[in-house]
Amino acid sequence: MRIKICGVTNVEDALFIEEAGADAIGVVISKESKRNISIDKADEIFSALGPFIIKVVVTHTTSYEKLNEIISLNPDAIQISTNCKIPDTFRGRLIRVIGSESEIPDDCDALIVDESHGNGKAYNAEYAKKIVKKSHMPVILAGGLNSSNVSEAITSVRPYAVDVCSGVEDKVGIKNRFEVLEFIRACGRLPGIKIKKGYFKD
Numbered sequence: 001m002r003i004k005i006c007g008v009t010n011v012e013d014a015l016f017i018e019e020a021g022a023d024a025i026g027v028v029i030s031k032e033s034k035r036n037i038s039i040d041k042a043d044e045i046f047s048a049l050g051p052f053i054i055k056v057v058v059t060h061t062t063s064y065e066k067l068n069e070i071i072s073l074n075p076d077a078i079q080i081s082t083n084c085k086i087p088d089t090f091r092g093r094l095i096r097v098i099g100s101e102s103e104i105p106d107d108c109d110a111l112i113v114d115e116s117h118g119n120g121k122a123y124n125a126e127y128a129k130k131i132v133k134k135s136h137m138p139v140i141l142a143g144g145l146n147s148s149n150v151s152e153a154i155t156s157v158r159p160y161a162v163d164v165c166s167g168v169e170d171k172v173g174i175k176n177r178f179e180v181l182e183f184i185r186a187c188g189r190l191p192g193i194k195i196k197k198g199y200f201k202d
């Protein structure tokens with residue numbers, strides 16, 4: 001199972017997540033988010049990472065100026081929840097957010113079923129299953145996932161990938177290393193870092 005860990009706000013967490021073996025890291029560039037970071041911070045985080053991890057920017061912008069700033073970071077993918085049109089040069093790497101009221105869009109390359117927006121709100125299993133069945137695009141599952149429920153979510157929904165944000169945090173924007181490793185393990189993957197005593201919660 002592919003794994004995206006979202007809402008990363010600092011280089012230390014990003015490097016740990018990469019080393020732990022996640023496939024993708026998401027940073028949020030949106031004033032609406034408690035995990036909002038600047039373009040410069042996102043650049044610092046992406047630049048610290050190696051070539052084998054997918055770098056995703058999550059945004060809610062409707063401004064082409066902002067979008068161009070985001071594109072200038074050269075992310076591997078953009079995850080967007082508005083219907084802002086993305087330049088053709090960026091095609092192939094666009095993830096659109098789909099919630100229970102929305103139709104499947106056809107101007108993107110992957111979908112993320114997400115009604116949580118980093119708040120830990122649980123996904124709707126019936127809806128997610130329907131989207132996986134109907135969509136010809138890869139479907140990422142998000143919403144209230146954590147190390148205790150992700151295995152069941154994978155088995156029942158059969159998504160392309162799973163996404164987690166608050167379920168592996170100590171506090172908003174700060175990842176809990178033990179939970180990151182446990183989440184990766186619960187996805188049926190072997191974490192790249194041994195679970196050491198120091199990674200446990202106090």
Ligand SMILES: O=C(O)c1ccccc1NCC(=O)[C@H](O)[C@H](O)COP(=O)(O)O
Pocket residue numbers: 006007026028030032033034035036058114115116117118119120121142143144145163164165166167
């Ligand atoms: O993380 C945020 O602060 C955020 C805010 C607004 C929109 C999206 C946001 N995050 C995007 C994600 O892809 C999250 O990982 C996803 O909503 C799952 O969050 P959680 O339920 O906390 O695992």
